[in-house]
Amino acid sequence: MTDPTRVLLTGNEAIARGAYEAGVTVCSAYPGTPSTEIFENLAQYKDVLYAEWAPNEKVAAEVAYGASIANARSLTAMKHVGLNVAADLVFTAAYNGVGAGFVIVSADDPDMHSSQNEQDNRRYAPFAKIPLIEPADSQECKDFIKEAYAISERFEIPVLFRVTTRISHSKSLVSLSEREEPVPARYVRNMPKYICAPGYARQHHPQLEGKLKKLEEYANSSPLNTVERKGSKVGVISASVAYQYAKEVFPEDTSFLKLGFTWPLPMDLIRAFAVSVETLYVVEELEPFLEEQLRAAGIACIGKSAIPNMFELNPEVVRHGVYGEEPKTAQLDVKVVARPPALCPGCPHRGFFYVLSKQKHYVISGDIGCYTLGFAAPLSAMDTCACMGGGFTLGMGMAKAFQMQGITDKKVFGVVGDSTFFHSGLTGAVEILYNKGNIVPCVLDNSITGMTGHQDNPGTGYTLSGEIAAKIAIEDVLKSFGYQNVIIVDPQDIAAVQKAVDDALASAVPAAIIARRPCLLIKRIRHDIGSCEVDREKCRGCKICLKVACPALHMRDGKTEIDPTLCVGCKVCAQACPFGAISRLGDSQKGA
Amino acid sequence: MATFQGKSILLCGVGGQGTILMSKVLTAGLVSAGYDVKMSEVHGMAQRGGSVSTQVRYGEKVYSPIIGRGEADVLVAFEKMEAVRYAELLKPGGTALINDYEIMPLPVSSGAAEYPQNTVEQMRRAFDVRLIPASEIAKSLGNIRCTNIVLLGALIRAFSLEAIDWKDALNKSVPQKALALNTLAFDAGYAFEG
Incomplete structure (x- = not known):
């Protein structure tokens, strides 16, 4: 009864497996929920492929693209907002084209389970002019990754592979295959292709437009787009996990056009499907990405007038949108208390934020990580948190505004974590020093990338595969920039933190604070546990x-x-x- | 309208209580029995002392990995207030297996809110509630951490899934050194008369 070759995998595990089977050899990423486990799973294949944690998504995408130029199939993966960081490379890589296949995985987070926004990264495909592939379950994650490499190489273009939290973190059955070992072509310098100087770039753009035309032709016959012909009354066009929800909601006699290759859209296929049904629905999560293209082509459909453009869908939401049905639920008279995420017992960030929480004139510019929870009551010790690296620089802008407004009683602190410092805090630290910011940069160094589930970073001394690596000392970096007063303090010592803060504020030379104590959840460290x-x-x-x-x-x-x-x-x-x-x-x- | 022919199980609790391991054993057993199975969970910020949930769906063919309100056949709550938090996902009249155990959230321990006293009573009004002292049973067996497997045993009984080789599923999913304890926990949960 049981097929022994089928295993239950998350989408992320299946993407890693697909990359392995596709003969990928160079992989670089920065962790971010819900994408992180792709690379944690790639590490198991270290005998045949190289996988690393890069300091940020831009570096990761560049490393992967460089490998592609040098004829290695390469992979980068990131959470949706990571693609904002990597976008600089991606747009020009589209112009230049690729050597061996280059696939960019974007793991979007509808509903913001663990994110700051729910941007729909399908929009990046037309913007960056690259093809878009969207799997709808774990089997497709594995199979479509392999097709993504074939497309990337056939059309010499980077491929955007977009998943969502419910694809990445849902498990479904997957049949495994063997790895196909690549036989890379020998690298030859190709300046007209890989130099983006304007003279070449003006040639790249029409080449790219030509590729997109060919890609649309391909889309119309791609095995990733399938028609399930049932009745002629109602038809549904859908993709990604929204397809699964729609399959559960619409009646048996509904015809489906299931799209796996969603940019450039297979417009001939869509037109033919549209005329074959009386009523056409477009069921998609977040933005009206598909619907807008249908409308632009003059194809009547029901889309966002029925299906919400915010938050996550599920079968109930789709059913309500299409049929107006209210679910049957029980009403209970219980005052349920929220269980907000909190810093763990023994978290090294607690002492630092406790000290800062006591002074109402402190302005605290926070950042992305476990320490974002410094905002949570009763600490409530944070003014802003917007993006990776913003801790230093949003604080810098606030300090400059206070200066221009003649406000002198506010004391500004810019707070980033150790991994965030290497991700995009370095440039902010330079900015503060160079432009004489009246702000104290603070690095909360818990010696791990915490919130995403404990990944190594340039400050931990280990690589993704667990090998010993150069351990970059944050104090050495700050001193080399010109911070003459770098104060290192144990955040669990309240008096010492208060003294560090007072000293930094009073410092005549540029000062910075490093609050250093490893996260208690780091397994390789022997912690001093008591009660x-x-x-x-x-x-x-x-x-x-x-x-x-x-x-x-x-x-x-x-x-x-x-x-x-x-x-x-x-x-x-x-x-x-x-x-x-x-x-x-x-x-x-x-x-x- | 297309109707889902399989079953939907919702596990909920507080980060660290072991919902993920329970779903791992559960899905391993269901897969071995030849069912199509989908499981969904959320990682990240929710793990830090927050409310967590895992959804498991099985049947001949499963499309959606998640359910909406009023769509779960059974709710397994590792903590009493969490049962109420996720109750809207459970079909009226559905089965609720509730661990007789309370974990105070920060607003309660800081004195800003009170832990509700009427959770089980209210659940009984709408659902078939089975209150199980799973954490007490786990403690008596020597480790509160096997609460999850006690609840699994109770779920298998409530759902009449005895045809599946659960000992084999446990064997595949838990470390060898913890197998004996977890086997005891499974049997104790299965044997519990609520």
């Missing part, structure tokens, strides 16, 4: 300790109690307590 307890005689129930926002603390009968199963003994709460009521088990004996 704190409350002396109920000394506790006065003032709740000051609760301001450190630790999940291990709560009130019981008017006094603080610490959950021993959650507490790791970091003592940040003990330092916050004005009455010395909290201590770590074993500490008093040591002192005596």
